[in-house]
Amino acid sequence: MAETAAKRLKTSPISIGTHNGHFHADEALAVYMLRLLPAYQSSQLIRTRDPALLQTCHTVVDVGGEYDAAANRYDHHQRTFSTTFPGRPTKLSSAGLVYMHFGKAIIAHHLSVAEDAEEVGVIWNKIYESFIEALDAHDNGISAYDPKAIAAAGLEKRFSDGGFSLGAMVGRLNPNWNDPVPADPVQAQQVEDEKFLTASARIGEEFSRDLNYYTKAWLPARDIVHKAYATRLEYDSQGRILVFDGQSVPWKDHLYTLEGNEGGDAKVLYVLYPEKPTPDAKWRVQTVPVTKDSFESRKSLPEAWRGFRDEKLDEISGVPGGVFVHAAGFIGGNKTFDGALAMAVKALEL
Template structure:
């Protein structure tokens, strides 16, 4: 009886490999520990099959993917699992998110896993955060290397130190760091570094989740409403207006346009700088894609870099505040002025 009681009170264990650690298993462990089942779990980092067999859940090691027994490795030759409707082969982070992501999101939103918004966030966070880690761990490039070579494209600078994978990689022990001669102590030091990495990348995941649940999702209805009213400002629907305040709009706009189809695209977005009656207004050119610096239609070149009265003189619109030298954004003292600037820019 006493033995059975000790067994029930024994902490649940998560197993992963020791040695050099990576972003995927660091995040996988963090995500699991967000859930009540794993909140007080112990971590065993080893490649010893006998020890791994004792673990409740194993990620990124063991050569087995079997959800029924909580085994989530992706290194098998036959492994080819992907997230629904995405092409990238999963890593241990993707596998844990595939099976536990909805529970994490539902807990964050305090709703049922069946709630429609859970699926929306589940898909969005995978595409915006998890997929890049899956690709990094599986050696998948963001662009087709052959196509890049054929086009003779070269990087203008190195961005290797600014990825999540590289950030975790830097937290590994250096080759010449002092190492305890005692193997148990050496493993303890390595495990402590892993936990730092797991917490660090986990914080980034939690910030992303927080953004999509608390800011991005509530903005969706506002963008949909503004999109439905766009013909009130321009008969071709090329101007989008946020009447109260600006919200995260790019993702939602692109989704709406894709769903509607056709060639008509929004070119300028107007919004007040703050939610007050005396606020100045901004006019922003819509980028060709979410992460692009190139605009679909930048503000006219002749306006760029000018301010105040000189800008009024050039545009023929009173109340001008500025137009950025790159032409992606400008401002006016009021909504009417911003709208007149947008309408003029459409024809230039």
């Protein structure tokens, strides 16, 4: 899909059209993502709601009332629009539309590989789920949780999070209601466009950080997690202990995927890794969260160990070489691998 869109681009100067006025995260990111591709790198930006001007644009996002990839039109405000990303339930915004059609080309260009390379598809799906989908939901007024179910359960927020989100971050870059506006309409539009470009660069920076992370750190970690997962029975007959020999890597996403693919009730409870990649490194014992972003562990370290350090921890746990166990019970440490393993094995029994 993205490859077809990329191939349609012409060598003539390209203009991207979007609406003027109050801007949002979705079109700010859509413009940024397009400009990551060589064909759009020097594109002209036209912010207007004038149909005649939009008609002159090569590509139009978030305005125009039309979704037609063959014509490079990517609006989502039509009453009949219901398109979602493959395998996901959230209705797309202009960011999601552009990413769905051009995301693979962006990733392939970043990696200097072909668009049909296996790793491109993996990262394409991952970045949508971890980054783009939240913007789609925000722009379309979709809550992360069912508001009716929350009300029925009587749940209330314990504190204000300040309403901070990627969408809110872009929203704050709009002009204030009482900011001075140039009397000349052309100058006024230029001022507004400059603020839009600031917002586009700001949310684009976050997208590029995600792109760098998933291509340079997250993806290379996948093979390491797979190898550790394959040898987990060496440390526990039920495979509840995962060991990284050398150094830790981002493991949660990959572990949950492996467990989901394998099925069954057997789950990893503790992950062991050295604090640094040196022979004399101390070792950590970390619990596996119920979900990636949860503070609840599948099995916390024993309550009797929590908050103790060094010799006192040795005395209480019965395992020599203890360094600490966090008061919340989600992580602990030992001076050696054997000590960390002994802590994990003993914790499984308690």
